Amino acid sequence: xxxxxxxxxxxxxxxxxxxxxxxxxxxxxxxxxxxxxxxxxxxxxxxxxxxxxxxxxxxxxxxxxxxxxxxxxxxxxxxxxxxxxxxxxxxxxxxxxxxxxxxxxxxxxxxxxxxxxxxxxxxxxxxxxxxxxxxxxxxxxxxxxxxxxxxxxxxxxxxxxxxxxxxxxxxxxxxxxxxxxxxxxxxxxxxxxxxxxxxxxxxxxxxxxxxxxxxxxxxxxxxxxxxxxxxxxxxxxxxxxxxxxxxxxxxxxxxxxxxxxxxxxxxxxxxxxxxxxxxxxxxxxxxxxxxxxxxxxxxxxxxxxxxxxxxxxxxxxxxxxxxxxxxxxxxxxxxxxxxxxxxxxxxxxxxxxxxxxxxxxxxxxxxxxxxxxxxxxxxxxxxxxxxxxxxxxxxxxxxxxxxxxxxxxxxxxxxxxxxxxxxxxxxxxxxxxxxxxxxxxxxxxxxxxxxxxxxxxxxxxxxxxxxxxxxxxxxxxxxxxxxxxxxxxxxxxxxxxxxxxxxxxxxxxxxxxxxxxxxxxxxxxxxxxxxxxxxxxxxxxxxxxxxxxxxxxxxxxxxxxxxxxxxxxxxxxxxxxxxxxxxxxxxxxxxxxxxxxxxxxxxxxxxxxxxxxxxxxxxxxxxxxxxxxxxxxxxxxxxxxxxxxxxxxxxxxxxxxxxxxxxxxxxxxxxxxxxxxxxxxxxxxxxxxxxxx
Numbered sequence: 001x002x003x004x005x006x007x008x009x010x011x012x013x014x015x016x017x018x019x020x021x022x023x024x025x026x027x028x029x030x031x032x033x034x035x036x037x038x039x040x041x042x043x044x045x046x047x048x049x050x051x052x053x054x055x056x057x058x059x060x061x062x063x064x065x066x067x068x069x070x071x072x073x074x075x076x077x078x079x080x081x082x083x084x085x086x087x088x089x090x091x092x093x094x095x096x097x098x099x100x101x102x103x104x105x106x107x108x109x110x111x112x113x114x115x116x117x118x119x120x121x122x123x124x125x126x127x128x129x130x131x132x133x134x135x136x137x138x139x140x141x142x143x144x145x146x147x148x149x150x151x152x153x154x155x156x157x158x159x160x161x162x163x164x165x166x167x168x169x170x171x172x173x174x175x176x177x178x179x180x181x182x183x184x185x186x187x188x189x190x191x192x193x194x195x196x197x198x199x200x201x202x203x204x205x206x207x208x209x210x211x212x213x214x215x216x217x218x219x220x221x222x223x224x225x226x227x228x229x230x231x232x233x234x235x236x237x238x239x240x241x242x243x244x245x246x247x248x249x250x251x252x253x254x255x256x257x258x259x260x261x262x263x264x265x266x267x268x269x270x271x272x273x274x275x276x277x278x279x280x281x282x283x284x285x286x287x288x289x290x291x292x293x294x295x296x297x298x299x300x301x302x303x304x305x306x307x308x309x310x311x312x313x314x315x316x317x318x319x320x321x322x323x324x325x326x327x328x329x330x331x332x333x334x335x336x337x338x339x340x341x342x343x344x345x346x347x348x349x350x351x352x353x354x355x356x357x358x359x360x361x362x363x364x365x366x367x368x369x370x371x372x373x374x375x376x377x378x379x380x381x382x383x384x385x386x387x388x389x390x391x392x393x394x395x396x397x398x399x400x401x402x403x404x405x406x407x408x409x410x411x412x413x414x415x416x417x418x419x420x421x422x423x424x425x426x427x428x429x430x431x432x433x434x435x436x437x438x439x440x441x442x443x444x445x446x447x448x449x450x451x452x453x454x455x456x457x458x459x460x461x462x463x464x465x466x467x468x469x470x471x472x473x474x475x476x477x478x479x480x481x482x483x484x485x486x487x488x489x490x491x492x493x494x495x496x497x498x499x500x501x502x503x504x505x506x507x508x509x510x511x512x513x514x515x516x517x518x519x520x521x522x523x524x525x526x527x528x529x530x531x532x533x534x535x536x537x538x539x540x541x542x543x544x545x546x547x548x549x550x551x552x553x554x555x556x557x558x559x560x561x562x563x564x565x566x567x568x569x570x571x572x573x574x575x576x577x578x579x580x581x582x583x584x585x586x587x588x589x590x591x592x593x594x595x596x597x598x599x600x601x602x603x604x605x606x607x608x609x610x611x612x613x614x615x616x617x618x619x620x621x622x623x624x625x626x627x628x629x630x631x632x633x634x635x636x637x638x639x640x641x642x643x644x645x646x647x648x649x650x651x652x653x654x655x656x657x658x659x660x661x662x663x664x665x666x667x668x669x670x671x672x673x674x675x676x677x678x679x680x681x682x683x684x685x686x687x688x689x690x691x692x693x
Contacts (some may be wrong), residue, residue, distance in 0.1 A: 043223035044254040045322040046294045047159065049127065050076075051642040054233070054298025056266040058088030060107045060131070068119045070302040077124065078311040080322060081297065084119045085127030091138050100151055101139050116156030125286070126129075128152045132168030132182050134163040134206075142172045142182060145189040146266030153193055159202040162186055166208030166229065179211035185290075187221035188672055204294075209244065214258060224257040225292050225505025231261040231298075233268060233275045235407060238284050246289055250532045252292055252328035259294050266299035277688055278307050280589070282388065283409045283479050284360065285311050289321035290329035290346045290357050290411075316387040317411060325349040327475060327529045330355075336362075341369050341404075345376045347474045347529060351556075352378065354414045354473070360404040367406075372399035373416055377473040382416030418554060423658040424468045425549035433466040462665075468550050469528075469534040477558055477602065480535065481519040481551040489501050519551055524558055526568055541641065550671045557604040557666055560691040565683030570601040570668075582615065582653060582687045589686050594679035595672070597634055603669040609691040614642045618684040619650035624677035625684060629660070631667040638661040644673070644684040653687065660691060661663065 009308075048070065056063050060096045061213040068084050071077045090112075092102040103112050116126040128164040129149055131138040141148045141162070152160060160478065169176050183205055188199045205225035212218075213225035227248050228241040243261035252258050265285050268275040276284060288295060297312055320329075329346025344357040354376045358369040372575045373382050384393040384400055388411055393400075402410040424430050472478075527533050535550055558564060566589035567577050574596030589598060614627060625644035640660045674684035 033677075038375055042255065043257065045256045045324065046292055047083055047202060047204075047224065047328070048081045048295045048318075048322075049085055049125070049159075050081060050297045050301055051087055051161075052086045052263050052298075053087040054262055054264055055088075055300045058107065058290075059088075059090045063365050064115050065118055066302045068122050068124055071124060072122055073314050074301055074304070074309055076297070076301060076577075077122075079315055080318055081295070081312075082125050083127045083296070084124050085129070085159060085161065085296070086115075086644075087129050088131065088135060088138065088163060090129065091131070093137050093139060095139055095144075099144065099147060101148055107655070111155075113155040113508040120156055125158055126156045127161070128155070128157040130160055130162045130186075131164045132186070133166055133167050133172075134165035139296050139472060140172060141186075142170065142177060146192060147183045149189040149193055153197070153199065153201065157201070158199065159204065160186075161188075161204040161206050161372065163206040164208075164210070165206075166210050168207065168210035172271065179205075179213070180205050180217040183213070183221045184217065185453050200431045214248045217258045219251070223255055224259045225653065226261060227258045228260045230544050231264055233264045235280055235528040236278060238264065238287075242287050242291075245466075246330050249291070249328040250324070250331040250528065250530050253292070253528075254295045254324070254326035256295055257292060259372070260288065260291065262296040262298040263288060264298055264310055265311075266297075266304050268299075277407070279405055279408045281308065281311050282406050283407060285314075286317060286409045286411045287344070287359070288358050289317045289357055291346050292321055292323075292326065292328040316385075316390060316413070320346060320348070320355040320387070320411075320413070320650070323355075325475070325591075327403075329355060330530060331359075332473075333371070334673055336367070341367055343371045343375065345371075345473060347377070348413075350415075351474075352416050352418050354416075355401075356380065356412050356414055357395060358402055358404050358410045358412075360406060361410055362406045362631075365401050366408075368401055369404050369410070370399055370401040373414070374398075374419075376414065376597065378414065378416035379419045380417050382414045385413045385415075387411045387413055396406050406422075418474060420554055421488065422470060422472070422552045423549060424470060425436060426466075428468065430469050430471060432466070432469070434464050437463065440443075465536050466513065467536040470530040471533045472527055472529055472552070472553055475529040476528060477524055477555050479553040479555055480522045481522050481553065482537075483548045485549070524555065524562060526570065527552075545620070556602060557602040560603050560609055560663070560669075561693060563688050563690045564603075565688045566598065566686045568600065568670075569598040569671075571599045573597050575673075580685075580687060587687075588617075589675035591683045591685070593682060594671075594675040596683070597673065598671040600669040600671070602666055604666045605663045605691065606693070608664040609639075609693060611657050612642065612660050612689055613639045613655055613657045613692070613693045614656050614689045615653060615687040616642075616644055616647065616684045617653045617687075618644055618647050618682075619652075620646055620675075620681055620683065622675065622678045624675055626674045626676070627679075627684060627686065628670075629663075629672055629674060629689075630670040631663065632670070633668075634670055634672060637662050647684075648683065663691070 006332060021170040035139060050067050052059050052063050064084055064086060071081055089109055090103055092104060096102050108115065119126045130141045132141050158165055164170055164179055169178055187203060190203060194200050203222040205218055205222040206331045207226060208214055210230050211229050214227060218225045233239050241260040245258050248258045264276060265281045321658045324349060325473060327347050329344050331342045332345045333343040335341050344359060348355060356371050360367045360369060364689040381395045383395050387391055404410050409512050567587045576590050577587055578590050612629060618625060623645050627642045628638060629640040629643045631639060639660045639662050642658045644658050675681050677682050
């Protein structure tokens with residue numbers, strides 16, 4: 001590890017190039033929420049399993065073994081449920097003489113490990129529970145993180161729900177601990193255990209939403225986190241948890257899931273709440289599936305009705321939840337007297353496919369609900385399948401309408417054609433602007449907007465801006481184009497800023513003395529789903545700055561021959577992102593040790609590349625550093641290896657080049673950091689790379 005990690009690294013340089021007669025000065029900032037997201041290879045789809053809390057209550061060895069047996073005989077294991085987890089109440093209030101947690105002998109007469117062994121003998125997985133501030137009558141893990149993680153892991157536990165019972169701060173022995181501190185310590189203990197054993201543990205953060213774990217600290221430390229209070233077997237609780245969870249859709253992704261709590265489908269407890277109706281159970285399950293929520297059943301699966309079993313094991317609905325694209329669906333339309341009618345959409349991994357839920361919140365009256373294909377990002381006719389009726393409904397021209405029962409849903413899969421171009425002008429709902437600095441003008445030749453364009457006559461002022469926040473349903477690579485009105489030569493520059501993954505804006509300076517009235521290509525960027533990224537234009541000089549509209553064009557690939565900024569990766573292992581004074585993106589990706597890597601999906605080399613240029617800095621005093629470029633895996637075809645030895649310091653940037661062989665067509669590109677002499681030594685920081693034909 002290098003000791004200059006938190007030192008500001010200063011080094012400036014400038015690269016300019018001309019394309020289509022306008023100047024681009026390229027930069028891109030990625031937010032650290034994505035960069036530091038937990039990447040342990042676990043829970044790449046939402047976890048599925050069972051927990052006794054909502055039904056049988058006690059996590060006794062008998063209840064857990066019965067659940068494991070029922071998981072097999074009911075068909076739940078075949079449907080994808082694998083975890084059998086114990087919850088709170090299992091431990092004594094005091095530790096033993098060695099400082100270890102003590103399970104209740106009446107619950108686990110033969111020890112916890114024997115239960116885990118039994119569960120695993122069925123081809124299932126074993127999960128457990130730690131108290132980190134929830135119950136005063138149970139032993140607290142705060143201050144014993146490593147000891148407790150090691151103990152549960154020795155019993156075969158590979159999934160841990162750690163619970164604060166809705167507290168944002170927990171006080172122990174007079175010392176307050178924030179949930180951020182607690183779960184960071186837990187994650188550190190899990191990482192230490194992994195380093196020693198190679199075994200990874202899924203961490204479920206349970207704060208009831210306190211401390212907003214869906215922000216940076218949760219994604220850094222856990223695979224899933226509660227966004228809501230505890231669910232109960234009551235319709236109002238289901239609705240409340242749906243509404244609280246839906247707004248966090250932008251934070252969900254493979255390995256990081258919003259958790260609106262366990263399922264109440266078929267659950268019943270003598271707590272005054274009763275149970276849901278069969279229609280409500282189906283709606284509950286459909287909404288959890290379209291929100292890509294963990295599916296942790298909470299009913300007594302050893303004694304459930306046929307209807308409940310059929311709901312929990314509907315593979316077509318489960319496939320929506322488990323879709324590998326990993327986008328959480330959300331409500332895209334609501335209407336009716338009290339907005340009781342809703343349309344939910346979730347993009348699926350197959351291009352042109354959507355899962356759609358038509359949901360009627362009305363308490364007593366069935367209602368017709370309609371989804372139009374243009375509302376879910378599709379164009380032309382589309383094929384429809386009813387996922388509950390398991391019936392194909394044929395090809396429909398523009399949309400679908402169904403009668404939906406009260407508290408009920410109709411859930412369909414739609415297969416059509418993606419809208420390839422999204423054009424947003426100054427009348428679009430996704431458009432906003434600063435209150436000053438812009439004049440609304442009409443009639444300029446070549447303008448795209450239906451009634452006006454923006455005309456800025458002020459100098460460089462960060463308070464003068466125009467912004468589009470496209471509500472993209474499908475994540476992926478998009479080509480971004482800018483259009484400004486034609487008819488008048490304007491030899492002034494407009495700053496185009498792209499708010500990329502919630503990060504600080506990047507800057508492109510566009511010279512508007514040519515190509516007015518046409519689409520000007522700005523660059524290709526990886527966008528997440530929903531309205532997370534924005535594209536912003538700022539006034540940049542004392543002359544006229546104009547803006548008309550933007551276009552986003554979906555593309556399956558990155559061109560290897562564009563400048564690819566390091567922080568645009570699709571996934572990573574071991575790296576982090578930090579600010580940089582480098583003008584290409586003002587960001588750098590920092591490797592920490594030998595074996596770290598970045599992955600860039602769908603990079604197109606066309607007929608081949610001859611060289612690669614890599615912008616890097618290294619202050620490592622240990623030689624033997626290289627950056628490797630490989631195709632499709634960390635051990636795939638090696639197409640190039642760039643010297644990454646010392647450049648003169650961590651603020652001394654160089655562009656180094658190397659020959660490329662064996663690269664053609666489209667591949668997932670792996671960029672690996674290697675240090676042959678001392679694997680623990682840091683390799684290099686990188687800013688961008690570019691291949692040449």
